Amino acid sequence: MARQDASMKPGTGKAGQIILYIVLTVLLLYTLTPLLFLLLNSFKSQAEIVRNPLALPDEWTFQYLINAFASIHFPQAIGYTLLITIISVLLIVLVASPCGWIITRHKSGGSTFIYLMFVAAMLIPFQAVMYPLMNIMDALHLKNIPGLIIMYAGFGLSMSIFLYSGFFKSVPRGIEEAALIDGANIFQMFFRVVFPLVKSTTVTVMILNGMWIWNDYLLPFLTLGLSDQRTLVLELYYAKMTSGQFGSPWEIIFPSVLITVIPMIIIFLCLQKYFVKGVSEGAIKA
Amino acid sequence: MDKYFKRWFGILVLPAVLLFVLVIALPFFTGIVYSFTSWRGTYFAGGTLFQSFVGFDNYIKAFTTGTFTRSLWYTVAYTVVAVIAINLVALAFALMLGSIHRGVGMYRTVFFMPNMLGGLAMGYVWQFIFQVVYTDLIFSPDGLLHLEFMRYMTQDPVKALFALVIMTTWQSAGYMMLIYIGGLNSIPSDLYEAAAIDGAGPVRRFFKVTLPLLMSSITVVLFLTLANSFKLLDQNLALTNGDFDTRMLALQILRTTRDTQPPNYGVAQAQAVIFFLIVAAISLIQVYVTRSREVEF
Numbered sequence: 001m002a003r004q005d006a007s008m009k010p011g012t013g014k015a016g017q018i019i020l021y022i023v024l025t026v027l028l029l030y031t032l033t034p035l036l037f038l039l040l041n042s043f044k045s046q047a048e049i050v051r052n053p054l055a056l057p058d059e060w061t062f063q064y065l066i067n068a069f070a071s072i073h074f075p076q077a078i079g080y081t082l083l084i085t086i087i088s089v090l091l092i093v094l095v096a097s098p099c100g101w102i103i104t105r106h107k108s109g110g111s112t113f114i115y116l117m118f119v120a121a122m123l124i125p126f127q128a129v130m131y132p133l134m135n136i137m138d139a140l141h142l143k144n145i146p147g148l149i150i151m152y153a154g155f156g157l158s159m160s161i162f163l164y165s166g167f168f169k170s171v172p173r174g175i176e177e178a179a180l181i182d183g184a185n186i187f188q189m190f191f192r193v194v195f196p197l198v199k200s201t202t203v204t205v206m207i208l209n210g211m212w213i214w215n216d217y218l219l220p221f222l223t224l225g226l227s228d229q230r231t232l233v234l235e236l237y238y239a240k241m242t243s244g245q246f247g248s249p250w251e252i253i254f255p256s257v258l259i260t261v262i263p264m265i266i267i268f269l270c271l272q273k274y275f276v277k278g279v280s281e282g283a284i285k286a
Numbered sequence: 287m288d289k290y291f292k293r294w295f296g297i298l299v300l301p302a303v304l305l306f307v308l309v310i311a312l313p314f315f316t317g318i319v320y321s322f323t324s325w326r327g328t329y330f331a332g333g334t335l336f337q338s339f340v341g342f343d344n345y346i347k348a349f350t351t352g353t354f355t356r357s358l359w360y361t362v363a364y365t366v367v368a369v370i371a372i373n374l375v376a377l378a379f380a381l382m383l384g385s386i387h388r389g390v391g392m393y394r395t396v397f398f399m400p401n402m403l404g405g406l407a408m409g410y411v412w413q414f415i416f417q418v419v420y421t422d423l424i425f426s427p428d429g430l431l432h433l434e435f436m437r438y439m440t441q442d443p444v445k446a447l448f449a450l451v452i453m454t455t456w457q458s459a460g461y462m463m464l465i466y467i468g469g470l471n472s473i474p475s476d477l478y479e480a481a482a483i484d485g486a487g488p489v490r491r492f493f494k495v496t497l498p499l500l501m502s503s504i505t506v507v508l509f510l511t512l513a514n515s516f517k518l519l520d521q522n523l524a525l526t527n528g529d530f531d532t533r534m535l536a537l538q539i540l541r542t543t544r545d546t547q548p549p550n551y552g553v554a555q556a557q558a559v560i561f562f563l564i565v566a567a568i569s570l571i572q573v574y575v576t577r578s579r580e581v582e583f
C-alpha cells in the first residue's frame with residue numbers, strides 16, 4: 001500500500017517522526033479533553049464544578065450519577081431510544097434492500113423513475129417537510145413511537161436504497177437464475193441467496209442510520225415532545241431547558257450527558273472497524 | 287428471468303414507495319402549497335386553504351422581517367469558516383497519519399470518536415467549556431493566556447460563530463479525515479517513486495502528485511461539510527440557543543413559529559422552502575463539479 005511506503009512521504013526522517021508523534025499526541029489529548037472533563041465533572045457538586053472544573057473530584061461519589069439516572073428517567077429513556085433505533089434500522093434494511101435489488105434487476109422506465117426519485121429526495125432537508133409532516137402524522141394519530149419509527153424508516157430509505165443499488169450492480173445475475181432453477185421463490189431467492197452477499201452494505205446502512213437516529217433531537221422533539229415517552233436526547237434537552245432560568249444545573253447535566261454518551265462509546269469501541277469502513281464507504285458512494 | 291423480475295417488481299418496491307410518499311413526497315408538496323397561504327399550523331387564517339392564499343406574501347415577509355435574512359447570512363458566514371477549518375484539519379490529520387508507522391489505528395479511533403457523540407449532548411459540555419473554562423480559567427486575565435476574544439464566546443454573535451466552528455471541527459474533522467485517508471490510500475506509490483526519481487522534493491510531491499489525485503476526495507469532503515454546516519441545528523441549539531443573534535437557518539425555521547402569536551406557520555414554511563432551494567442547489571453543484579473535476583490515473 002502506498003502509505004506504508006514511508007520513505008516517499010514528507011517528514012519521515014527520524015526527527016520528523018518524533019515531531020509528528022508529538023503533534024499527533026497533543027491533538028489526541030486535545031480531542032479527549034472534553035470527554036475527560038465530562039468524566040471528572042460527573043462526580044462533583046454544582047459548587048465544586050463551577051469553582052474548580054479542571055481538578056479531580058474531592059471524593060469519587062456516585063451520588064450525582066444516581067441523581068441524573070433518576071432525573072432523566074434513564075431506564076425508560078434508554079429503553080425507548082434502543083427500541084426506536086433498532087426497529088427503525090431493521091425496517092430500513094428490510095424495505096430498502098429488496099427495493100434496491102429489484103430496481104437494478106428489472107430495468108424499465110418505472111425502475112429508473114423510482115431510483116431517481118429516491119436520489120432526488122436526498123436533496124430535501126428535513127426542515128422543508130417537518131411542519132406539514134407533523135400535521136399528517138397528527139391526523140393519522142401517529143405522533144407517537146410507532147409514528148417516529150415510520151418517519152425514521154422513510155427518511156433513512158433514500159440513502160440506503162442508493163447504497164444498496166450501487167452494490168447490487170456489482171453482483172452477477174447468474175446466482176439468481178441458479179436459485180430459481182433450484183425452485184426457490186422470490187423471497188427465498190432474495191433473503192437466502194442475494195442478501196447474504198451484500199453484508200458489508202447492510203452493515204454500512206445500519207451504522208449510518210443508527211448513528212443518526214440515536215443522536216437525533218429534532219424529530220423526537222416534534223413528535224414526542226410533550227408526551228412522557230422521551231428518548232435520551234430529549235430527556236437531556238428538557239433537563240437543561242426546564243431549569244435554565246436558574247442557571248444550568250451542571251451537577252445534573254454532566255452526569256446525564258455522561259450516561260447518554262457512554263452506550264454509544266461502548267458500541268463504537270466494540271464495532272469500530274465496521275464504523276470506519278461504513279463511514280468511508282458511505283461517503284465515497286454518496 | 288427478466289419477466290420473472292418484472293412480475294415481482296411492484297411488490298418489492300411498494301413498501302419503500304408507500305413510506306416515501308407518506309413521509310417525504312406528500313409533506314414536501316403540501317409544504318410548498320402551504321407556503322403560499324396564511325397557515326397557522328392547525329387552521330388557515332381566513333377560512334379554507336383556498337381562501338387563505340396570500341401569493342408571495344410569506345416570502346416577502348421572510349426577507350423583510352430581518353431575523354430570517356440575519357440567520358441566512360449568519361449561516362453563510364459560519365459555513366465559510368467551518369468548511370475551511372474542518373477541511374484543513376481533516377487533511378492535516380490524514381497526512382500526518384499517513385506518515386507515521388505505528389499507532390495509526392489508535393489515533394484514528396480517537397480523532398473519529400467525537401463524531402459518534404450527539405451534537406446536543408456534547409454541545410452542553412462545550413457550552414460549559416466556553417462559559418467557564420475559557421472565560422474564567424484559560425483565557426482570563428490571570429489565566430494561562432489573556433485573550434479577551436476567547437472569553438464569553440457564547441454571548442456575542444461573532445465570537446459564538448467561532449465557538450461553533452471550534453466545536454464542530456472537534457466533532458467532524460475525524461469523520462472527514464477517514465475520507466481523506468481513503469483517498470490517500472488509493473494513490474499508487476509508484477507515482478511518488480517516479481516523482482522522487484525525477485528530483486521532486488516533499489513539498490513539490492505534495493502539490494504535484496498528492497493534491498491533484500486527491501481532488502475527488504476533496505470534492506466529497508468539501509460538499510459534505512458544506513451541506514452539514516448549512517443544516518447545522520443541534521450544536522447551535524446547545525451552545526447559544528440562538529440567543530445574541532446567533533440563530534442559524536435550521537433553528538430560525540424551528541423558532542419562527544414561536545416568534546409570533548398566533549404562530550405563523552405560513553412564513554416558517556416559506557423559509558423552509560427557501561432553505562430547501564439553497565441546500566438542493568449546493569448538492570446539484572456538487573454533482574456537477576464532482577463529475578467534471580475528477581482526475582483519472
